[in-house]
Amino acid sequence: MIAKPVREGSPWRGLWAVVAKEMADHLTSVRMGILEVIVLLTAAVTLYMALQNLPSGTSDFLFLRLFTISQDPLPAFVGFLGVLVPLIAIVLGFDSINGEFNRRTLSRVLAQPIYRDALLLGKFLAGLFTLALVLTAIWLMIIGLGIFRLGVPPTGEEVARGLLFLLATIAYGGIWLGLAMVFSVRFRQPATAALASISVWIFFSVFWGMLVGLIAQGLGRGIAGQIQLELFLARLSPNTLYAESILAILNPEVRALGPLLLVQFLQLQHWGVRSPLPLSQSLLLVWPQLTGLIAGTIVLFAIGYVLFQRQEIRA
Amino acid sequence: MNEIVIETENLTKRYGDVLAVDHLNLKIRAGEVFGVLGPNGSGKTTTILMLLGLTEPTDGWARVLGFDPMRQPLEVKSRVGYLPDQVGFYDELTARENLAYTAKLNGLARPVAQRRISDALERMGLADVADRRVGTFSRGMRQRLGVAEILLKHPQVIILDEPTLGLDPEAAREFLQIIRAFKEEKITVLLSSHLLHQVQAICDRVGLFHQGRMVLEGTVRELARQVLGGAYRVHVRAVGPDLSEALRKIPGAVNVTMLDSNFYRVEAQEDLRAEVARVAVQAGAKLLSLGLEEPSLDEVYTRYFQDLTPFPSPSEG
Structure with missing residues (x-):
């Protein structure tokens, strides 16, 4: 038995041709247009609400509040993002591979001198760049309108925190994009892939919280054990990771994450102890969450990669 | 090259x-x-x-x-x-x-x-x-x-x-x-x-x-030649006595079939038109037409799979 042959030539040949083509497709597609309108509307409405409800008098971190202040019937901009980002990411990824398969373009494209690696990574990067482009545009718009209405420029720390927030949001989108692409490799029908992706998303955003409570009650030893288990399980969900990340990034007063400590935090706040953490400390606080989001993205991409390499391309 | x-x-x-x-x-x-x-x-x-x-x-x-x-x-x-x-x-x-x-x-x-x-x-x-x-x-x-x-x-x-x-x-x-x-x-x-x-x-x-x-x-x-035996087929139309036996005796002829009265098919490994014509005329028949049929792949294909499998193999599309 001969050793497995080593492939020659760069696996990334043709990568940027794929990225350019896919991004052009995304940016001109009708479905992305619809989503962009929704995101834009959300941003406009929540920004308007936030500006109406800004606390009077001088306050620190005004710009960060633009993202987090809500008025009762409507959640804040970050709340909307928790829903919209997975939706956009799934729309960008759910038919990436099976779409090529069904249009019978896959074998033709792979007959060109490129490896499958370049096609898959190119599609993933194109989705991620598109998502980043949309989010950055919205982010800049909110900051810009904020400067216009508030009349003061954001401080360096506000910009840094804002950028971290953007990064966390893109990483959160990366997870859902990776998931949608895994399903697009696994399922031949784009509709199945879309449905599977949305099911996972609904599972994590609706049912996981309930399940976590039940499991923790059943299995946890003592109150402390229950809470610890609940926290651990909850953090398996990308939604929790993202929510905790942006909570600490956008609220410098947050000193610790997790239900038990959140209570302490609220008490502290109640007693008027509100000294903000420096950026480095907030970053330290959310470091595990941020790396968790990025690691999740990489793991999902790797799963899709392995599935795709093993897939037979004939009909 | x-x-x-x-x-x-x-x-x-x-x-x-x-x-x-x-x-x-x-x-x-x-x-x-x-x-x-x-x-x-x-x-x-x-x-x-x-x-x-x-x-x-x-x-x-x-x-x-x-x-x-x-x-x-x-x-x-x-x-x-x-x-x-x-x-x-x-x-x-x-x-x-x-x-x-x-x-x-x-x-x-x-x-x-x-x-x-x-x-x-x-x-x-x-x-x-x-x-x-x-x-x-x-x-x-x-x-x-x-x-x-x-x-x-x-x-x-x-x-x-x-x-x-x-x-x-x-x-x-x-x-x-x-x-x-x-x-x-x-x-x-x-x-x-x-x-x-x-x-x-x-x-x-x-x-x-x-x-x-x-x-x-x-x-x-x-x-x-492999599947059909004869790669060349000569079609002869000749009015007169039955030529089957005479045709069969031509060296190189693999098979002779009488397709119709006065109409024969000679399967051979080479082009035997000249010999067939001579045999027909010598036997006293009136030679009306003589044609060489190129072997067709269609026939090769059909014959091969007929001989090989009584039922068509399941196709996977």
């Missing part, structure tokens, strides 16, 4: 329990047009995919233009043009944009790519519709666009998988002209097809696939 461009040795592909390709030994020389025949599921497409490095052989090896498709697929794929069965394009892009993407994937510089795209579209008669979206194209036009894409690469070898499938007769005939043009340019062509008379018309050699094996290989005449 006669250097071998495609070679396989004991090439094998197994899907679970099914042997899709079973110890295939194939040699195709430069400039040859090689036809691959066989029922669905006989391993034709799998073989092609292995030659392009798009699927991994379970055992054995292949060389295309001296490169190993498993180890050097990029080298192979930049020199080989492949038209898959049922070729698809991006419907929302124009013909020119589709080809531009292919050119970019091939790493062609922009000015070179633009020139080659225009040339290829011109040659395939698609220049007028170059900027129309492919979604509006007919099947025949898509197929020609597929060939235009192959031409972009200036390939040394062209592999066509069922290129005439689903084309109307006129489009299929045009397609054969295109393949003939490749032959004149000394490009090696591997053609898989069900349309036997077309394969016969353009292929130098033919390989018949059955259940993953290449069961017959050679020129159509060689195949006819």
Whole structure:
């Protein structure tokens, strides 16, 4: 038995041709247009609400509040993002591979001198760049309108925190994009892939919280054990990771994450102890969450990669 | 001239329990047009995919233009043009944009790519519709666009998988002209097809696939000799005495059948028209007509599979 042959030539040949083509497709597609309108509307409405409800008098971190202040019937901009980002990411990824398969373009494209690696990574990067482009545009718009209405420029720390927030949001989108692409490799029908992706998303955003409570009650030893288990399980969900990340990034007063400590935090706040953490400390606080989001993205991409390499391309 | 461009040795592909390709030994020389025949599921497409490095052989090896498709697929794929069965394009892009993407994937510089795209579209008669979206194209036009894409690469070898499938007769005939043009340019062509008379018309050699094996290989005449016995058939119409016995005695005659009164078919290993005519006249018959029938691949194919399997093998589509 001969050793497995080593492939020659760069696996990334043709990568940027794929990225350019896919991004052009995304940016001109009708479905992305619809989503962009929704995101834009959300941003406009929540920004308007936030500006109406800004606390009077001088306050620190005004710009960060633009993202987090809500008025009762409507959640804040970050709340909307928790829903919209997975939706956009799934729309960008759910038919990436099976779409090529069904249009019978896959074998033709792979007959060109490129490896499958370049096609898959190119599609993933194109989705991620598109998502980043949309989010950055919205982010800049909110900051810009904020400067216009508030009349003061954001401080360096506000910009840094804002950028971290953007990064966390893109990483959160990366997870859902990776998931949608895994399903697009696994399922031949784009509709199945879309449905599977949305099911996972609904599972994590609706049912996981309930399940976590039940499991923790059943299995946890003592109150402390229950809470610890609940926290651990909850953090398996990308939604929790993202929510905790942006909570600490956008609220410098947050000193610790997790239900038990959140209570302490609220008490502290109640007693008027509100000294903000420096950026480095907030970053330290959310470091595990941020790396968790990025690691999740990489793991999902790797799963899709392995599935795709093993897939037979004939009909 | 006669250097071998495609070679396989004991090439094998197994899907679970099914042997899709079973110890295939194939040699195709430069400039040859090689036809691959066989029922669905006989391993034709799998073989092609292995030659392009798009699927991994379970055992054995292949060389295309001296490169190993498993180890050097990029080298192979930049020199080989492949038209898959049922070729698809991006419907929302124009013909020119589709080809531009292919050119970019091939790493062609922009000015070179633009020139080659225009040339290829011109040659395939698609220049007028170059900027129309492919979604509006007919099947025949898509197929020609597929060939235009192959031409972009200036390939040394062209592999066509069922290129005439689903084309109307006129489009299929045009397609054969295109393949003939490749032959004149000394490009090696591997053609898989069900349309036997077309394969016969353009292929130098033919390989018949059955259940993953290449069961017959050679020129159509060689195949006819193997399967039908006689590669030549002489039809004689002669009024007069029964000639069957006399004809049978001609050296080289394999079989003589009386198809009708005064009408005989002589199967032979060589062209026996002169001998047949002499025998008929010597026997005192009035020779009315004498014709030589070329052996047809259709017959070879039908006879081979009739003899081999009483039931058609299950096809996998």
